[in-house]
Amino acid sequence: MREEALHALFRNAFPKRRGLTGPGDDCATLRPPKGSLLVQSVDQLVEGVHLLPTAGPSAMARKLLRRSLSDLAAAGAKPWAVQWTVAAPTEKGGAWMRALMHAFLKEAKVWDVPVIGGDLSTAPHVVLTCTVMGLARKAPVGRGGARSGDSIWVTGKLGGAVESGRHRLPHPRLAEGRRLLEKYTPHAMMDLSDGLMADLPRILRASEVGATVYGESVPCNTKASLASAVAEGEDYELLVVLAPRQARRASSDALLQKVGWTEIGVIEKRKGLRWKLDGTLWKPQVKPWGHTW
Numbered sequence: 001m002r003e004e005a006l007h008a009l010f011r012n013a014f015p016k017r018r019g020l021t022g023p024g025d026d027c028a029t030l031r032p033p034k035g036s037l038l039v040q041s042v043d044q045l046v047e048g049v050h051l052l053p054t055a056g057p058s059a060m061a062r063k064l065l066r067r068s069l070s071d072l073a074a075a076g077a078k079p080w081a082v083q084w085t086v087a088a089p090t091e092k093g094g095a096w097m098r099a100l101m102h103a104f105l106k107e108a109k110v111w112d113v114p115v116i117g118g119d120l121s122t123a124p125h126v127v128l129t130c131t132v133m134g135l136a137r138k139a140p141v142g143r144g145g146a147r148s149g150d151s152i153w154v155t156g157k158l159g160g161a162v163e164s165g166r167h168r169l170p171h172p173r174l175a176e177g178r179r180l181l182e183k184y185t186p187h188a189m190m191d192l193s194d195g196l197m198a199d200l201p202r203i204l205r206a207s208e209v210g211a212t213v214y215g216e217s218v219p220c221n222t223k224a225s226l227a228s229a230v231a232e233g234e235d236y237e238l239l240v241v242l243a244p245r246q247a248r249r250a251s252s253d254a255l256l257q258k259v260g261w262t263e264i265g266v267i268e269k270r271k272g273l274r275w276k277l278d279g280t281l282w283k284p285q286v287k288p289w290g291h292t293w
């Protein structure tokens with residue numbers, strides 16, 4: 001398939017949006033509305049690392065965008081625009097490329113986020129990148145604000161994402177992230193891409209605090225063991241630290257309750273992450289998720 005035809009696909013699909021110009025020029029332009037903060041995140045998806053080589057183009061495109069949107073959810077931002085790049089072997093062929101492009105455009109439409117630009121290349125393996133831009137009404141809270149005495153909450157249920165196949169089509173918690181940021185001002189918020197065991201310590205380190213998590217409180221997916229719920233990645237739920245007063249207010253929020261909203265632990269002065277199960281210390285006998293070099 002000719003590159004020009006692929007470019008045309010994106011030019012034609014670009015919806016008219018205030019403050020945005022789309023593909024077709026050297027640069028896209030973005031003019032955020034007054035009072036909004038532009039937040040941005042870049043992500044990559046590598047064949048054989050994030051998805052098996054047997055995953056089809058449509059699955060790749062959909063997961064790519066959803067993972068990126070999950071980062072916007074953690075910032076409490078509304079998706080505003082997206083750019084992406086595709087590198088793939090020529091052997092994949094035109095039909096593969098078309099399927100990838102159409103799936104990405106379709107998914108962008110589902111989440112109402114215009115594709116403002118991209119780049120194409122041949123490469124020995126498939127490597128996709130995606131940069132999402134979102135608008136936030138307040139400054140995102142990041143990971144560094146957790147304080148001793150705060151409580152730790154998660155949306156949804158954890159564990160078994162890979163085994164069940166849920167990892168292929170995560171559901172970014174966009175509405176929930178915005179609700180949390182705008183109404184309850186969390187002290188820290190992030191999305192769980194690498195699992196509780198790997199992600200919670202990132203908040204603890206950034207905030208220079210410690211925590212105890214209560215295993216019996218961790219909401220597990222059906223068929224997922226507690227070990228997999230704390231150690232496996234790819235859940236794309238939100239991990240949120242709230243001051244006690246805000247936690248009380250948020251505990252009865254209908255939007256949060258609808259997807260599941262559970263208190264799992266407490267932030268403490270003493271550094272490090274401790275696990276308890278039914279009152280006694282517990283050590284998850286699993287390796288945290290992640291890439292190693």
Ligand SMILES: [Mg+2]
Binds near residue numbers: 070071191193
């Ligand atoms: Mg993230």
